[in-house]
Amino acid sequence: MRKLLAFICLVVFISGCSYGKIAKRNNELMLTLKIGQTKQEVLQVMGSPSRNETYIKNGKEIDIWFYRTSSFATDAWDSDNYFTPMVFEDEKLTGWGRDFYDRRIESQFMFGELVRI
DSSP states (O other), rough: OOOHHHHHHHHHHHHHHHHHHHHHHHHHHHOOOOOTHHHHHHHHHHOSEEEEEEEEEEEEEEEEEEEEEEOSSSTTTGGGEEEEEEEETEEEEEEEEHHHHHIIHHHHHHTTSOOOO
């Protein structure tokens, strides 16, 4: 039983360390981003996002890319609080961060102005 517990602790520790490196890297790279950059430019700087969402508003797509920026980890798809969203409209970066996402996306989605696809 002790060996199993030790193994579980080791796995959690190693996962946290790898998430920590990813989060640190992403936080540093985000400092170089600028509003108006294209998706391709952000992809070249940041690499592939951990996950993404797409919405439709007035026939136009709004894409959100999520990058891990917190090292705390419970599993591969843990809380949104551990990720920073980046919002793209017309293929260009319009902003990032949880506050920007909440103002720009969540409020409009709740009132039916956006449709998630």
